Amino acid sequence: MRRIVIGITSLEQHIEAVKTHPERYRPRCCPHCGIKVLWRHGHYERKAGRQLEQRSLNPVPICRYRCTGCQRTCSRLPECIAPRRWYDWSVQQEALKQRLKGCSEGLRADCGGPDERTVDRWWQWLKARGEVFEFHLRARFAELGRAAGFDAFWRRVFESMGLARAMAVLDHELSVP
Structure with a gap:
């Protein structure tokens, strides 16, 4: 389902x-x-x-x-609400974008953003499930197949469809998050 x-x-x-x-x-x-x-x-x-x-x-x-x-x-x-997550997909995407750029600090918890430990958990989740997610997304969207490497792939996903749409597409075959 x-x-x-x-x-x-x-x-x-x-x-x-x-x-x-x-x-x-x-x-x-x-x-x-x-x-x-x-x-x-x-x-x-x-x-x-x-x-x-x-x-x-x-x-x-x-x-x-x-x-x-x-x-x-x-x-x-x-699509805009992440299952079993406190923050929605757009907040998670922004925090993960910062990680992909190499910034260890994204949105600050004291400014209403997620705590750094929460962002670390999201990052570890994406790294752990990344290969499976990449496989299914590349199979459906040919333009994603041109991205080489983890960082380039997820940058392209964020630019082309966003994390929310990617997870909604993956939800048909996998359990996300």
């Missing part, structure tokens, strides 16, 4: 989509048992607006769906 809905790139778009087209978030089938009958089961709220310059839209609703077979619930996130 794709956990990320591609094409919803901002919290404003997400809030509007939940109000007008919540069915866009309905999974095709239950990720637990595979039954294809899921009913809307309210929503939960999540703090997602953690960008420095963004006005707070918190908390944002995340639609939940309940399986008629196994009675478990599931949900899908918009």
